[in-house]
Amino acid sequence: MLGALAAPAPDPIIALMQRLAADPRDGRIDLGVGVYRDAAGRTPVMGAVAAAEARILAAQQTKGYLGLAGDPGFLAAMVDLLLGASSDRVAAVATPGGSGALRQVLALVAQANPDAQVWIGVPSWPNHAAIAEGLGLAVRPHAYLDAGGGVDTAAMLADLEGARAGDVVVLHASCHNPSGADLTGDDWAAVADLCARRGLVPLVDVAYQGFGAGLEEDVAGLRHLAGGLPEVLVAASGSKSFGLYRERVGLALALCAGPAEAGRVGAALAALNRRNFAFPPDHGARVVTTILRDPVLCADWRAELAGIRRRVQANRSALAQALRVATQGAGFDALERQRGMFSLLDLAPDRIEALRERHAIYLVPDGRINIAGLTPATIPTVATAIATVLRG
Known part of the structure; x- marks a missing residue:
């Protein structure tokens, strides 16, 4: 064989x-x-990471499993970091890194709508298409860069006019990989309007929060989508923002039409975790939670990230x-x-x-x-x- x-x-x-x-x-x-x-x-x-790990080492008394979705404290802290506030429309699970988050979110898409096309800008991070195609989803390209190294918004929107209701559009929250060319506020508003009109679902990859213009500024586009669309998918990573590359810290998030739908989607995401790797890793997630929930550590982390x-x-x-x-x-x-x-x-x-x-x-x-x-x-x-x- x-x-x-x-x-x-x-x-x-x-x-x-x-x-x-x-x-x-x-x-x-x-x-x-x-x-x-x-x-x-x-x-x-990072200094805040070392301090958080020392606290965890001193206080932790078990390495027993957590739930299939991961530590609820981590999920809540990350939702606050990404969206600015908690919401009863959110379903989220911890994952092994940002790649694991992308995999789980796209697996959710394949389960909910196997005919969905995944629209990815040219260029983009190669794993976007690789993961989607590995799950049997059709991948469609759309324009992204102009000749001067900026975003060709008109060409991008024109290509996305060919998308069907229920299709997914992969977007980089900030610090576009590989080009460094990001959508402006007006661009995000235009994409949100198109998604609303065409019935498209944005999937926002948040891999570099804090590396672009600032922690809040780098997710302003995501928050604009979340404020105006019934469904938004998010794959977030802790690798760059917290320097936790080898700890594999990720979050798969779905913003749903309402609380009842969020409950069903959360259960579906937890079931996907169970089938793929069972319980998500916790050490890096616990480091992130410790930093975000402690004012002194969080201030130190923000300052180091700004540097x-x-x-x-x-x-x-x-x-x-x-x-x-x-x-x-x-x-x-x-x-x-x-x-x-x-x-x-x-x-x-x-x-x-x-x-x-x-x-x-x-x-x-x-x-x-x-x-x-x-x-x-x-x-x-x-x-x-x-x-x-x-x-x-």
């Missing part, structure tokens, strides 16, 4: 990690893998300026305007390969660059190398 299996295509980011690990050269620069790094190149444990956000934006500005100098040209204003950890560089595959082979600079094959992987010391090196390969 197993001998008939074909090997899957290698994941480009995992393959990049393997090539980087095997590269013997000193001075390798990793701008591919999507994790935050500080100025020393480390992915640090991370400022550092990433400073990297953007510094790289844009270094590229202007190295290339003796303009054309990098979009890089400075974008938000979050990622941007797309307009580099042909052979030039991305040249960066890797000649300069030991590792980018994802589509040109996605991890802005948070830069340091003040590496920014001039990267800019000079990019200018060199651009000149051929």
Whole structure:
């Protein structure tokens, strides 16, 4: 039986990690893998996380199972963080990371409406389409980026006019992966109007809350949808916002038409947890709950997250300026305007390969660059190398 299996295509980011690990050269620069790094190149444990873990270690007396939906305190704290207030229209379950949340939300879609099409912008995070297709859902593309590195809202809305009632539209709450180009407030209002008119269900991926403009600002679009639409789906991650990458903290949330529907949907989500992994992991979720429910820890976390956000934006500005100098040209204003950890560089595959082979600079094959992987010391090196390969 197993001998008939074909090997899957290698994941480009995992393959990049393997090539980087095997590269013997000193001075390798990793701008591919999507994790935050500080100025020393480390992915640090946030101070509030370390303090919360110490409290948990001192007080926790059992590792027994929790319910299938996870800790109710975690669910309530995350709903407050995402939506700004609790609601009797909400059904939510804890999941293993943001990918697990996406999987459970899309599995809910497949269960409720197997004929639903999932509309995903071009470009988007590859796992959006991979998870939807793995569940047997049809995936449809829609336009997203314009030629200047911003959002082509008119083209996006025109494509979504072809969606059917009951279709799902995947949206990035902020810090679009891979481009860094986010919807404006007017864009969110236009998308909300279209969803209401066409009977579409938005699925908002909240992976970088606090990395863009601020904790509340980064979910303003989500809250606008939640205030005006009967159904909104959310997949949220604690990996970036709390630095809990390996703890796999996620939340799958459905905003429903009313309390009765929310009860049924909550039961359906819990049943999906049971069939897929039974009880969700708790340690990272308990860390998040401890931070969000303690005023001192929460203030410390907010301050540290604001510092991370400022550092990433400073990297953007510094790289844009270094590229202007190295290339003796303009054309990098979009890089400075974008938000979050990622941007797309307009580099042909052979030039991305040249960066890797000649300069030991590792980018994802589509040109996605991890802005948070830069340091003040590496920014001039990267800019000079990019200018060199651009000149051929």
